[in-house]
Amino acid sequence: MTDIDLIARYDGRVPRYTSYPTAPHFHAGIDGRDYARWLAAVAPAAELSLYLHVPFCDRLCLYCGCHTSVAHHERPKRHYARALASEIELLADTLGRRARVSQVHWGGGTPTALPDDCLSGLMDMLRARFEVTAEAEIAIEIDPAALQPEKLRALALMGVNRASLGVQDFDEDVQKAIGRMQSFEQTRDAAEGLRELGVTSLNLDLIYGLPHQTEESVARTARMALELAPDRAAVFGYAHVPWMKKHQNLIPEAALPVGVARLRQEAAIRAVLEQEGGMVPVGLDHYARPEDEMAKAAKAGALQRGFQGYTTDAAPVLIGLGASAIGALPQGYVQNQPSIPAYEDMLAQGRFPVTRGVALDHEDRLRRAVIERIMCDLAVDLPAMARAFGVGEAALLADAAPLAGFADDGLVEWDGARLSVTERGRPFVRNVAALFDAYLRKGAPALPRHARAV
Ligand SMILES: C[S@@+](CC[C@H](N)C(=O)[O-])C[C@H]1O[C@@H](n2cnc3c(N)ncnc32)[C@H](O)[C@@H]1O
Ligand code: SF4
Numbered sequence: 292m293t294d295i296d297l298i299a300r301y302d303g304r305v306p307r308y309t310s311y312p313t314a315p316h317f318h319a320g321i322d323g324r325d326y327a328r329w330l331a332a333v334a335p336a337a338e339l340s341l342y343l344h345v346p347f348c349d350r351l352c353l354y355c356g357c358h359t360s361v362a363h364h365e366r367p368k369r370h371y372a373r374a375l376a377s378e379i380e381l382l383a384d385t386l387g388r389r390a391r392v393s394q395v396h397w398g399g400g401t402p403t404a405l406p407d408d409c410l411s412g413l414m415d416m417l418r419a420r421f422e423v424t425a426e427a428e429i430a431i432e433i434d435p436a437a438l439q440p441e442k443l444r445a446l447a448l449m450g451v452n453r454a455s456l457g458v459q460d461f462d463e464d465v466q467k468a469i470g471r472m473q474s475f476e477q478t479r480d481a482a483e484g485l486r487e488l489g490v491t492s493l494n495l496d497l498i499y500g501l502p503h504q505t506e507e508s509v510a511r512t513a514r515m516a517l518e519l520a521p522d523r524a525a526v527f528g529y530a531h532v533p534w535m536k537k538h539q540n541l542i543p544e545a546a547l548p549v550g551v552a553r554l555r556q557e558a559a560i561r562a563v564l565e566q567e568g569g570m571v572p573v574g575l576d577h578y579a580r581p582e583d584e585m586a587k588a589a590k591a592g593a594l595q596r597g598f599q600g601y602t603t604d605a606a607p608v609l610i611g612l613g614a615s616a617i618g619a620l621p622q623g624y625v626q627n628q629p630s631i632p633a634y635e636d637m638l639a640q641g642r643f644p645v646t647r648g649v650a651l652d653h654e655d656r657l658r659r660a661v662i663e664r665i666m667c668d669l670a671v672d673l674p675a676m677a678r679a680f681g682v683g684e685a686a687l688l689a690d691a692a693p694l695a696g697f698a699d700d701g702l703v704e705w706d707g708a709r710l711s712v713t714e715r716g717r718p719f720v721r722n723v724a725a726l727f728d729a730y731l732r733k734g735a736p737a738l739p740r741h742a743r744a745v
Pocket of ligand 1: 401
Protein backbone atom coordinates (compact mmCIF):
# COMPACT_ATOMS: atom_id res chain seq x y z
CA MET A 292 0.00 0.00 0.00
CA THR A 293 1.57 3.31 -1.10
CA ASP A 294 1.20 6.63 0.72
CA ILE A 295 -1.16 7.77 -2.04
CA ASP A 296 -3.41 4.74 -1.53
CA LEU A 297 -3.39 5.27 2.24
CA ILE A 298 -4.46 8.89 1.89
CA ALA A 299 -7.19 7.95 -0.58
CA ARG A 300 -8.53 5.37 1.87
CA TYR A 301 -8.14 7.12 5.24
CA ASP A 302 -8.12 10.87 4.66
CA GLY A 303 -11.72 11.30 5.73
CA ARG A 304 -12.85 13.96 8.15
CA VAL A 305 -12.42 12.69 11.70
CA PRO A 306 -12.43 14.43 15.10
CA ARG A 307 -9.25 15.19 17.07
CA TYR A 308 -10.73 13.52 20.15
CA THR A 309 -9.75 16.13 22.71
CA SER A 310 -12.96 14.96 24.41
CA TYR A 311 -15.48 12.14 24.02
CA PRO A 312 -18.25 12.80 23.14
CA THR A 313 -16.71 15.51 20.94
CA ALA A 314 -17.79 19.15 21.22
CA PRO A 315 -20.31 19.07 18.32
CA HIS A 316 -22.37 16.69 20.48
CA PHE A 317 -22.62 19.12 23.39
CA HIS A 318 -26.18 20.47 23.66
CA ALA A 319 -28.13 23.27 25.33
CA GLY A 320 -29.79 20.85 27.78
CA ILE A 321 -26.83 21.37 30.15
CA ASP A 322 -26.57 24.78 31.80
CA GLY A 323 -25.07 26.63 34.77
CA ARG A 324 -27.42 24.94 37.25
CA ASP A 325 -26.18 21.49 36.20
CA TYR A 326 -22.61 22.77 36.45
CA ALA A 327 -23.17 24.10 39.98
CA ARG A 328 -24.65 20.74 41.02
CA TRP A 329 -21.75 18.83 39.46
CA LEU A 330 -19.24 21.09 41.20
CA ALA A 331 -20.92 20.61 44.56
CA ALA A 332 -20.53 16.82 44.14
CA VAL A 333 -16.78 16.95 43.43
CA ALA A 334 -14.87 14.97 46.08
CA PRO A 335 -13.24 17.37 48.59
CA ALA A 336 -9.81 15.76 48.04
CA ALA A 337 -9.97 15.99 44.24
CA GLU A 338 -7.32 18.20 42.67
CA LEU A 339 -8.37 20.71 40.04
CA SER A 340 -6.72 21.74 36.83
CA LEU A 341 -7.69 25.24 35.70
CA TYR A 342 -7.78 26.49 32.11
CA LEU A 343 -8.23 30.24 31.53
CA HIS A 344 -9.16 31.32 28.00
CA VAL A 345 -8.12 34.77 26.80
CA PRO A 346 -9.79 35.44 23.42
CA PHE A 347 -7.62 38.39 22.37
CA CYS A 348 -4.61 38.74 20.08
CA ASP A 349 -2.42 41.57 18.85
CA ARG A 350 -2.67 40.18 15.31
CA LEU A 351 -4.95 37.84 13.43
CA CYS A 352 -3.11 35.05 11.61
CA LEU A 353 -5.04 33.95 8.53
CA TYR A 354 -4.82 30.23 9.31
CA CYS A 355 -5.98 30.58 12.90
CA GLY A 356 -8.67 28.18 14.09
CA CYS A 357 -8.73 29.40 17.70
CA HIS A 358 -11.54 31.34 19.37
CA THR A 359 -10.00 34.81 19.39
CA SER A 360 -10.10 38.27 17.85
CA VAL A 361 -7.79 41.26 17.58
CA ALA A 362 -8.14 43.88 20.32
CA HIS A 363 -5.85 46.89 20.49
CA HIS A 364 -7.64 48.85 23.22
CA GLU A 365 -7.30 48.13 26.91
CA ARG A 366 -10.91 48.76 27.90
CA PRO A 367 -12.46 45.54 26.53
CA LYS A 368 -9.54 43.55 27.92
CA ARG A 369 -9.97 45.02 31.41
CA HIS A 370 -13.70 44.40 31.20
CA TYR A 371 -13.04 40.78 30.28
CA ALA A 372 -10.48 40.36 33.08
CA ARG A 373 -13.14 41.57 35.55
CA ALA A 374 -15.55 38.93 34.21
CA LEU A 375 -12.86 36.26 34.63
CA ALA A 376 -12.39 37.44 38.23
CA SER A 377 -16.15 37.11 38.84
CA GLU A 378 -16.10 33.60 37.40
CA ILE A 379 -13.22 32.63 39.72
CA GLU A 380 -15.15 34.01 42.73
CA LEU A 381 -18.32 32.18 41.72
CA LEU A 382 -16.40 28.93 41.26
CA ALA A 383 -14.65 29.19 44.64
CA ASP A 384 -17.92 30.11 46.40
CA THR A 385 -19.73 27.16 44.80
CA LEU A 386 -16.99 24.71 45.78
CA GLY A 387 -17.13 26.19 49.27
CA ARG A 388 -13.50 25.40 50.06
CA ARG A 389 -9.96 26.30 49.08
CA ALA A 390 -9.57 23.41 46.65
CA ARG A 391 -6.13 22.12 45.65
CA VAL A 392 -5.00 23.11 42.14
CA SER A 393 -2.25 21.15 40.37
CA GLN A 394 -2.22 23.05 37.08
CA VAL A 395 -3.09 26.49 35.78
CA HIS A 396 -3.04 26.82 31.99
CA TRP A 397 -3.45 30.21 30.31
CA GLY A 398 -4.52 29.75 26.70
CA GLY A 399 -6.12 31.61 23.89
CA GLY A 400 -5.77 33.58 21.77
CA THR A 401 -2.76 35.19 23.29
CA PRO A 402 -3.08 35.50 27.09
CA THR A 403 -0.24 38.07 27.26
CA ALA A 404 -2.58 40.44 25.37
CA LEU A 405 -4.13 41.18 28.79
CA PRO A 406 -2.61 44.15 30.68
CA ASP A 407 0.16 43.10 33.09
CA ASP A 408 -1.74 44.03 36.25
CA CYS A 409 -4.74 41.98 35.07
CA LEU A 410 -2.57 38.89 34.54
CA SER A 411 -0.82 39.11 37.90
CA GLY A 412 -4.02 40.21 39.67
CA LEU A 413 -5.96 37.20 38.36
CA MET A 414 -3.13 34.87 39.32
CA ASP A 415 -3.03 36.39 42.85
CA MET A 416 -6.74 35.84 43.10
CA LEU A 417 -6.38 32.19 42.09
CA ARG A 418 -3.74 31.71 44.77
CA ALA A 419 -5.96 33.38 47.37
CA ARG A 420 -9.09 31.39 46.57
CA PHE A 421 -7.40 28.05 45.79
CA GLU A 422 -4.48 26.11 47.17
CA VAL A 423 -2.23 26.26 44.12
CA THR A 424 0.34 23.60 45.10
CA ALA A 425 4.06 24.42 45.23
CA GLU A 426 4.75 21.96 42.38
CA ALA A 427 1.82 23.17 40.26
CA GLU A 428 2.42 23.74 36.57
CA ILE A 429 1.75 27.34 35.64
CA ALA A 430 1.67 27.27 31.85
CA ILE A 431 1.02 29.97 29.28
CA GLU A 432 0.73 30.20 25.48
CA ILE A 433 2.83 32.96 23.96
CA ASP A 434 3.07 34.65 20.57
CA PRO A 435 6.82 35.48 20.38
CA ALA A 436 6.24 38.42 18.02
CA ALA A 437 3.91 40.04 20.55
CA LEU A 438 6.03 39.42 23.65
CA GLN A 439 7.47 42.74 24.80
CA PRO A 440 10.47 42.34 27.17
CA GLU A 441 8.51 44.23 29.89
CA LYS A 442 5.90 41.45 29.82
CA LEU A 443 8.41 39.01 31.26
CA ARG A 444 8.15 40.78 34.61
CA ALA A 445 4.40 40.07 34.74
CA LEU A 446 5.04 36.43 33.84
CA ALA A 447 7.61 36.21 36.64
CA LEU A 448 5.11 37.63 39.13
CA MET A 449 2.61 35.01 37.99
CA GLY A 450 5.12 32.23 38.68
CA VAL A 451 4.99 30.89 35.12
CA ASN A 452 7.14 27.74 34.84
CA ARG A 453 6.01 26.35 31.47
CA ALA A 454 5.52 28.15 28.19
CA SER A 455 4.41 27.29 24.70
CA LEU A 456 5.60 29.46 21.81
CA GLY A 457 3.79 29.60 18.48
CA VAL A 458 6.31 29.17 15.66
CA GLN A 459 4.33 27.52 12.81
CA ASP A 460 6.96 28.15 10.09
CA PHE A 461 10.10 30.28 9.72
CA ASP A 462 9.96 30.54 5.91
CA GLU A 463 9.23 34.09 4.74
CA ASP A 464 7.01 33.11 1.79
CA VAL A 465 4.91 30.88 4.03
CA GLN A 466 4.73 33.62 6.67
CA LYS A 467 3.50 36.14 4.07
CA ALA A 468 0.81 33.73 2.85
CA ILE A 469 -0.47 33.12 6.39
CA GLY A 470 -0.25 36.76 7.49
CA ARG A 471 2.18 36.02 10.33
CA MET A 472 5.60 37.60 10.06
CA GLN A 473 7.93 36.37 12.80
CA SER A 474 11.70 36.30 12.63
CA PHE A 475 13.87 33.56 14.07
CA GLU A 476 15.55 36.21 16.28
CA GLN A 477 12.21 37.31 17.80
CA THR A 478 11.42 33.71 18.60
CA ARG A 479 14.89 33.07 20.02
CA ASP A 480 14.70 36.20 22.21
CA ALA A 481 11.35 35.08 23.58
CA ALA A 482 12.72 31.59 24.32
CA GLU A 483 15.83 32.98 26.03
CA GLY A 484 13.84 35.52 28.04
CA LEU A 485 11.50 32.82 29.29
CA ARG A 486 14.37 30.51 30.23
CA GLU A 487 16.05 33.30 32.22
CA LEU A 488 12.77 33.79 34.01
CA GLY A 489 12.89 30.22 35.27
CA VAL A 490 10.68 28.53 32.70
CA THR A 491 11.94 24.95 32.83
CA SER A 492 9.75 23.50 30.11
CA LEU A 493 9.45 25.10 26.70
CA ASN A 494 7.16 23.87 23.93
CA LEU A 495 7.16 25.03 20.30
CA ASP A 496 4.14 24.73 17.97
CA LEU A 497 4.82 23.93 14.31
CA ILE A 498 2.29 23.50 11.50
CA TYR A 499 2.52 21.55 8.22
CA GLY A 500 0.08 21.75 5.32
CA LEU A 501 0.35 25.56 5.09
CA PRO A 502 0.53 27.36 1.72
CA HIS A 503 3.88 27.07 -0.11
CA GLN A 504 5.34 24.59 2.37
CA THR A 505 7.43 21.74 0.96
CA GLU A 506 9.14 18.77 2.58
CA GLU A 507 12.44 20.66 2.42
CA SER A 508 11.02 23.90 3.85
CA VAL A 509 9.32 22.27 6.83
CA ALA A 510 12.49 20.29 7.56
CA ARG A 511 14.41 23.59 7.57
CA THR A 512 11.93 25.11 10.00
CA ALA A 513 12.18 22.03 12.24
CA ARG A 514 15.99 22.34 12.26
CA MET A 515 15.75 26.01 13.22
CA ALA A 516 13.27 25.10 15.94
CA LEU A 517 15.79 22.59 17.34
CA GLU A 518 18.33 25.41 17.71
CA LEU A 519 16.04 26.76 20.44
CA ALA A 520 16.43 23.47 22.33
CA PRO A 521 12.71 22.90 23.01
CA ASP A 522 11.70 20.35 25.63
CA ARG A 523 8.56 19.59 23.64
CA ALA A 524 7.15 20.27 20.21
CA ALA A 525 3.61 20.07 18.89
CA VAL A 526 3.30 19.46 15.16
CA PHE A 527 -0.19 20.21 13.86
CA GLY A 528 -1.64 19.59 10.42
CA TYR A 529 -3.18 22.82 9.18
CA ALA A 530 -6.95 22.54 9.69
CA HIS A 531 -8.55 24.43 6.80
CA VAL A 532 -12.13 25.09 7.88
CA PRO A 533 -13.13 28.32 6.04
CA TRP A 534 -16.82 27.50 6.53
CA MET A 535 -16.23 28.05 10.27
CA LYS A 536 -13.35 30.58 10.21
CA LYS A 537 -14.09 33.18 7.54
CA HIS A 538 -10.60 34.73 7.60
CA GLN A 539 -9.21 31.41 6.28
CA ASN A 540 -10.83 32.37 2.96
CA LEU A 541 -7.83 34.71 2.58
CA ILE A 542 -5.45 31.73 2.57
CA PRO A 543 -4.34 31.08 -1.04
CA GLU A 544 -6.02 27.69 -1.48
CA ALA A 545 -4.18 26.89 -4.71
CA ALA A 546 -0.88 26.94 -2.75
CA LEU A 547 -2.11 24.49 -0.08
CA PRO A 548 -0.36 21.11 -0.04
CA VAL A 549 -2.94 18.33 -0.10
CA GLY A 550 -3.16 14.60 0.54
CA VAL A 551 0.11 12.77 0.27
CA ALA A 552 2.14 16.01 0.30
CA ARG A 553 0.84 16.71 3.83
CA LEU A 554 1.70 13.19 4.96
CA ARG A 555 5.27 13.60 3.66
CA GLN A 556 5.70 17.01 5.28
CA GLU A 557 4.64 15.52 8.59
CA ALA A 558 7.17 12.72 8.06
CA ALA A 559 9.92 15.23 7.17
CA ILE A 560 9.39 17.18 10.42
CA ARG A 561 9.22 13.97 12.40
CA ALA A 562 12.51 12.75 10.92
CA VAL A 563 14.31 15.97 11.92
CA LEU A 564 12.87 16.08 15.45
CA GLU A 565 13.58 12.40 16.10
CA GLN A 566 16.84 11.76 14.28
CA GLU A 567 18.55 15.14 14.63
CA GLY A 568 16.87 16.37 17.82
CA GLY A 569 16.70 13.09 19.74
CA MET A 570 13.05 13.73 20.57
CA VAL A 571 10.54 10.90 20.95
CA PRO A 572 7.05 10.94 19.44
CA VAL A 573 4.16 11.29 21.87
CA GLY A 574 0.67 10.36 20.69
CA LEU A 575 -0.59 11.79 17.44
CA ASP A 576 1.23 15.08 17.16
CA HIS A 577 3.60 15.78 20.07
CA TYR A 578 7.33 15.22 20.56
CA ALA A 579 9.37 15.46 23.74
CA ARG A 580 12.92 15.07 24.96
CA PRO A 581 13.23 11.55 26.47
CA GLU A 582 13.86 13.01 29.96
CA ASP A 583 10.80 15.28 29.74
CA GLU A 584 7.79 14.34 31.88
CA MET A 585 5.59 14.01 28.81
CA ALA A 586 7.86 11.41 27.21
CA LYS A 587 8.06 9.56 30.54
CA ALA A 588 4.27 9.63 30.95
CA ALA A 589 3.82 8.33 27.39
CA LYS A 590 6.20 5.47 28.09
CA ALA A 591 4.43 4.61 31.34
CA GLY A 592 0.95 4.66 29.77
CA ALA A 593 0.04 7.65 31.96
CA LEU A 594 -0.47 10.26 29.28
CA GLN A 595 -3.85 12.03 29.24
CA ARG A 596 -5.73 13.79 26.47
CA GLY A 597 -7.44 17.10 27.17
CA PHE A 598 -8.63 20.15 25.31
CA GLN A 599 -5.08 21.47 25.01
CA GLY A 600 -3.93 18.24 23.40
CA TYR A 601 -1.72 15.89 25.40
CA THR A 602 -0.98 16.47 29.07
CA THR A 603 0.69 14.75 32.00
CA ASP A 604 -1.84 16.33 34.35
CA ALA A 605 -3.97 13.65 35.97
CA ALA A 606 -6.36 15.98 37.86
CA PRO A 607 -9.86 14.42 37.72
CA VAL A 608 -11.55 17.82 37.37
CA LEU A 609 -10.70 20.28 34.62
CA ILE A 610 -12.28 23.68 35.08
CA GLY A 611 -12.64 25.97 32.05
CA LEU A 612 -12.76 29.70 32.76
CA GLY A 613 -13.47 32.37 30.14
CA ALA A 614 -15.56 32.70 27.00
CA SER A 615 -15.92 29.39 25.08
CA ALA A 616 -13.82 27.49 27.67
CA ILE A 617 -14.65 23.81 28.18
CA GLY A 618 -14.63 22.01 31.51
CA ALA A 619 -14.45 18.24 32.09
CA LEU A 620 -15.93 16.92 35.34
CA PRO A 621 -16.55 13.35 36.41
CA GLN A 622 -20.23 13.83 35.49
CA GLY A 623 -19.68 15.29 32.02
CA TYR A 624 -18.53 18.26 29.95
CA VAL A 625 -19.61 21.91 30.14
CA GLN A 626 -18.86 24.74 27.74
CA ASN A 627 -19.08 28.47 28.41
CA GLN A 628 -20.85 30.99 26.25
CA PRO A 629 -18.49 31.84 23.34
CA SER A 630 -19.71 35.42 22.82
CA ILE A 631 -17.67 37.78 25.01
CA PRO A 632 -20.50 40.28 25.78
CA ALA A 633 -22.95 37.46 26.56
CA TYR A 634 -20.31 35.75 28.75
CA GLU A 635 -19.73 39.00 30.64
CA ASP A 636 -23.49 39.63 31.03
CA MET A 637 -24.16 36.23 32.56
CA LEU A 638 -21.40 36.76 35.12
CA ALA A 639 -22.67 40.26 35.89
CA GLN A 640 -25.95 38.52 36.80
CA GLY A 641 -24.04 36.16 39.10
CA ARG A 642 -24.68 33.10 36.90
CA PHE A 643 -22.27 30.51 35.57
CA PRO A 644 -21.92 31.29 31.85
CA VAL A 645 -22.37 27.64 30.81
CA THR A 646 -24.58 27.29 27.73
CA ARG A 647 -23.83 23.77 26.47
CA GLY A 648 -22.54 20.46 27.64
CA VAL A 649 -23.17 16.75 27.83
CA ALA A 650 -23.69 14.35 30.73
CA LEU A 651 -21.79 11.06 30.47
CA ASP A 652 -23.42 7.65 30.81
CA HIS A 653 -21.60 4.40 31.48
CA GLU A 654 -21.15 3.59 27.79
CA ASP A 655 -19.74 7.07 27.10
CA ARG A 656 -17.19 6.53 29.88
CA LEU A 657 -16.13 3.16 28.49
CA ARG A 658 -15.77 4.52 24.95
CA ARG A 659 -14.03 7.64 26.23
CA ALA A 660 -11.47 5.43 28.01
CA VAL A 661 -10.92 3.28 24.89
CA ILE A 662 -10.48 6.34 22.66
CA GLU A 663 -8.20 8.10 25.16
CA ARG A 664 -5.90 5.07 25.42
CA ILE A 665 -5.74 4.76 21.62
CA MET A 666 -4.94 8.48 21.25
CA CYS A 667 -2.34 8.40 24.08
CA ASP A 668 -0.81 4.89 24.09
CA LEU A 669 -1.61 4.01 20.47
CA ALA A 670 -2.76 0.70 21.93
CA VAL A 671 -5.60 -0.80 23.91
CA ASP A 672 -6.72 -4.22 25.09
CA LEU A 673 -10.45 -4.24 24.34
CA PRO A 674 -11.59 -7.20 26.52
CA ALA A 675 -9.53 -5.84 29.46
CA MET A 676 -11.13 -2.42 29.05
CA ALA A 677 -14.63 -3.95 28.88
CA ARG A 678 -13.88 -5.93 32.07
CA ALA A 679 -12.66 -2.79 33.86
CA PHE A 680 -16.06 -1.22 33.13
CA GLY A 681 -17.98 -4.39 34.07
CA VAL A 682 -19.49 -4.93 30.63
CA GLY A 683 -19.25 -7.62 27.96
CA GLU A 684 -16.68 -7.22 25.21
CA ALA A 685 -18.96 -8.10 22.27
CA ALA A 686 -19.93 -4.53 21.31
CA LEU A 687 -16.32 -3.27 21.27
CA LEU A 688 -15.14 -6.30 19.31
CA ALA A 689 -17.93 -5.77 16.76
CA ASP A 690 -16.78 -2.16 16.32
CA ALA A 691 -13.24 -3.43 15.86
CA ALA A 692 -14.11 -5.52 12.78
CA PRO A 693 -12.59 -2.99 10.29
CA LEU A 694 -9.24 -3.37 12.09
CA ALA A 695 -8.52 -6.39 9.90
CA GLY A 696 -8.37 -4.00 6.94
CA PHE A 697 -6.21 -1.52 8.90
CA ALA A 698 -3.86 -4.43 9.71
CA ASP A 699 -3.66 -5.45 6.02
CA ASP A 700 -2.64 -1.85 5.26
CA GLY A 701 0.13 -1.99 7.89
CA LEU A 702 -1.45 0.61 10.17
CA VAL A 703 -2.21 -1.60 13.19
CA GLU A 704 -1.30 -4.90 14.75
CA TRP A 705 -4.48 -6.69 15.76
CA ASP A 706 -4.81 -10.10 17.40
CA GLY A 707 -8.56 -10.02 17.94
CA ALA A 708 -8.24 -8.60 21.48
CA ARG A 709 -5.41 -6.06 21.64
CA LEU A 710 -4.81 -3.43 19.01
CA SER A 711 -1.58 -1.53 18.62
CA VAL A 712 -1.03 1.27 16.10
CA THR A 713 2.22 0.88 14.14
CA GLU A 714 4.65 3.76 13.42
CA ARG A 715 3.26 3.83 9.88
CA GLY A 716 -0.23 4.09 11.34
CA ARG A 717 0.58 6.92 13.79
CA PRO A 718 -0.72 9.70 11.48
CA PHE A 719 -3.99 7.73 11.18
CA VAL A 720 -4.57 7.10 14.90
CA ARG A 721 -7.72 9.27 14.81
CA ASN A 722 -9.21 6.92 12.20
CA VAL A 723 -8.59 3.98 14.55
CA ALA A 724 -10.14 5.84 17.51
CA ALA A 725 -13.16 6.80 15.38
CA LEU A 726 -14.14 3.11 15.08
CA PHE A 727 -15.22 3.26 18.74
CA ASP A 728 -17.08 6.59 18.48
CA ALA A 729 -20.75 5.66 18.82
CA TYR A 730 -21.87 9.23 18.02
CA LEU A 731 -19.99 9.33 14.73
CA ARG A 732 -21.70 6.15 13.61
CA LYS A 733 -25.15 7.47 14.56
CA GLY A 734 -24.30 10.40 12.29
CA ALA A 735 -25.62 13.90 12.69
CA PRO A 736 -26.02 15.74 9.41
CA ALA A 737 -26.44 19.15 11.04
CA LEU A 738 -23.05 18.98 12.79
CA PRO A 739 -20.07 20.98 11.58
CA ARG A 740 -17.58 19.18 9.38
CA HIS A 741 -14.23 18.16 10.85
CA ALA A 742 -10.86 18.93 9.31
CA ARG A 743 -9.06 16.24 7.31
CA ALA A 744 -7.45 13.30 9.13
CA VAL A 745 -3.93 14.00 7.86
C1 LIG B 1 -3.43 29.83 20.87
S1 LIG B 1 -2.27 29.54 19.60
C2 LIG B 1 -0.67 29.71 20.33
C3 LIG B 1 -0.26 31.00 21.04
C4 LIG B 1 -0.16 32.28 20.25
N1 LIG B 1 -1.46 32.84 20.05
C5 LIG B 1 0.59 32.17 18.97
O1 LIG B 1 -0.04 32.18 17.93
O2 LIG B 1 1.81 32.09 19.00
C6 LIG B 1 -2.36 27.80 19.55
C7 LIG B 1 -1.74 27.03 18.41
O3 LIG B 1 -2.75 26.43 17.63
C8 LIG B 1 -2.23 26.10 16.36
N2 LIG B 1 -3.23 26.42 15.35
C9 LIG B 1 -4.00 27.52 15.28
N3 LIG B 1 -4.83 27.46 14.22
C10 LIG B 1 -4.59 26.27 13.61
C11 LIG B 1 -5.13 25.61 12.47
N4 LIG B 1 -6.09 26.17 11.74
N5 LIG B 1 -4.66 24.39 12.16
C12 LIG B 1 -3.70 23.81 12.90
N6 LIG B 1 -3.13 24.39 13.98
C13 LIG B 1 -3.59 25.60 14.33
C14 LIG B 1 -0.96 26.91 16.17
O4 LIG B 1 0.14 26.03 16.11
C15 LIG B 1 -0.92 27.78 17.39
O5 LIG B 1 0.39 27.98 17.84
S1 SF4 C 1 -2.32 31.82 15.90
FE1 SF4 C 1 -2.13 32.76 17.91
S2 SF4 C 1 -1.63 34.94 17.49
FE2 SF4 C 1 -2.39 34.08 15.60
S3 SF4 C 1 -4.56 34.61 15.64
FE3 SF4 C 1 -4.36 32.51 16.43
S4 SF4 C 1 -4.26 32.72 18.61
FE4 SF4 C 1 -3.85 34.77 17.73
